[in-house]
Amino acid sequence: NAGVTQTPKFQVLKTGQSMTLQCAQDMNHNSMYWYRQDPGMGLRLIYYSASEGTTDKGEVPNGYNVSRLNKREFSLRLESAAPSQTSVYFCASSEDTTDLSYEQYFGPGTRLTVT
Amino acid sequence: SQKIEQNSEALNIQEGKTATLTCNYTNYSPAYLQWYRQDPGRGPVFLLLIRENEKEKRKERLKVTFDTTLKQSLFHITASQPADSATYLCALAVSYGNNRLAFGKGNQVVVIP
Numbered sequence: 001n002a003g004v005t006q007t008p009k010f011q012v013l014k015t016g017q018s019m020t021l022q023c024a025q026d027m028n029h030n031s032m033y034w035y036r037q038d039p040g041m042g043l044r045l046i047y048y049s050a051s052e053g054t055t056d057k058g059e060v061p062n063g064y065n066v067s068r069l070n071k072r073e074f075s076l077r078l079e080s081a082a083p084s085q086t087s088v089y090f091c092a093s094s095e096d097t098t099d100l101s102y103e104q105y106f107g108p109g110t111r112l113t114v115t
Numbered sequence: 116s117q118k119i120e121q122n123s124e125a126l127n128i129q130e131g132k133t134a135t136l137t138c139n140y141t142n143y144s145p146a147y148l149q150w151y152r153q154d155p156g157r158g159p160v161f162l163l164l165i166r167e168n169e170k171e172k173r174k175e176r177l178k179v180t181f182d183t184t185l186k187q188s189l190f191h192i193t194a195s196q197p198a199d200s201a202t203y204l205c206a207l208a209v210s211y212g213n214n215r216l217a218f219g220k221g222n223q224v225v226v227i228p
Binding site for chain 1: 119149156157158159160161164204215216217218219220221
């Protein structure tokens, strides 16, 4: 039982390049999330997916797209990377969106630098 | 505007003492509040959840209180140990009907042997 896995662990991009961050969970959770964490800003929600086939914007969605490929996988795409997207990205999952009390399980993070 | 405030200064505490962290919020009406621990270079790990109708929750050496009138949660680590050194994040339920959380910036705890 690996929990939430993310690839890659580290990535350096040049401005304008694109890339996809991958996330998978093996806990059969319905809900999945993408956050970014910046010094002094805390964790901010980019997008979330309440269930397979649905996605919704979070607090900071601009410059990102997501795909909920199936129940296990939720990917985050940067179409044209900008230096402002330099951050640590965390994927998380939780059991159910409609119940308000489920904790979120986080992956190990992807450290992205855009030059 | 909505705010979640945690102390930005690290809390340095002697081993064996009780560490107390504060989470204050404005313009939220959370149905529940969660606390997470984050170690450097790692993702947050869930510790405790407390609902709006609960005053206090305990788990081993951890205790959380939730005062919806004061709009404040306190997080206590009793008999602190060097292994408790980490950053602790509070998170509030953003709205009913989904499990969206809004996180505070975190408060670092350093337990001195």
